[in-house]
Amino acid sequence: MTARPEHDAVTILQSARLRRTAPRIAVLESLLASDGPLTQEQITAHIGPRGPNRVTVYRILESFVAAGVVRQAFLRDRAQHYELAHCCPRHRVHPHFTCTQCGKTCCLPEVDLPMPAAPVNGFLVSRQRVEWEGLCPSCRQSPAAD
């Protein structure tokens, strides 16, 4: 879980000049361990009952977003989903995929979707967000599973 330096919680905190506290490390490790964006509730559940207060998790995520370590990936079911920023460069566009069967969401950083460089109908686009819905590889192979 601490193979590459940029995938180590303490290293990330240090290079972002953020205080390294137990709650922050725990939140960061939850995001590192996940293969997709997480909500506050999912992070709290992953850390377990001895983890930080949910307000603390919200504030930690807020500070991570401000520091550029974490990004607000998308909103679903009225809940914000957070992902590590290093999973894909800031200005590059990557789609988020949600499986309609198993409900899991993951980001596809290797997929590069073009964003219009010139204005479209007079609208100057500076940021793009793409959400895909459909069937993930495992649900396609086992249609009735899960």
Place this chain on the structure above:
Amino acid sequence: MTARPEHDAVTILQSARLRRTAPRIAVLESLLASDGPLTQEQITAHIGPRGPNRVTVYRILESFVAAGVVRQAFLRDRAQHYELAHCCPRHRVHPHFTCTQCGKTCCLPEVDLPMPAAPVNGFLVSRQRVEWEGLCPSCRQSPAAD
């Protein structure tokens, strides 16, 4: 406001076989009069103080979505935004544009973004949602205005 038949509230209700009540007509007319998706709060404000209860607006929107008359365009600031379905065909992909300066959102139905027909990395995509952020035409012309 009632120029084209498909843009007339009563006609829309009749062809969708929905009871035509004052609250339904008022909600539909708000959406018809708007150039972009609206929240329940915006619809209620547009109708005015003598309009229906907010719970009623939610239920009306819910029934409109079920009937295919209205679509949930996107979620912003924790609020669902609704738009008329006839503004762009159901399965075609159109981006929603939000201006970072004036905050207004509109959909660009004339812009057709390609959706992958074949699976991408094993993920079979059946629906796409695209959000653009940037400067709208009027804010580009008057940078400090509004």
Place this chain on the structure above:
DNA sequence: TTTTTATGTGCAACTCAGTTGCGAAAAGAG
């Protein structure tokens, strides 16, 4: 190491979009 100080954390209470249950009202059928 100890002290100091700025920052982070936990708790309780709050906000606000959206939901639910239920009795009253009104639309459409006969």
Place this chain on the structure above:
DNA sequence: CTCTTTTCGCAACTGAGTTGCACATAAAAA
């Protein structure tokens, strides 16, 4: 006009996220 079904309004609730404040602690200074 009457009956049945659907819709509406109200009040109370839910759940994600926020705020204020006292306490705790990481990092800086002594």
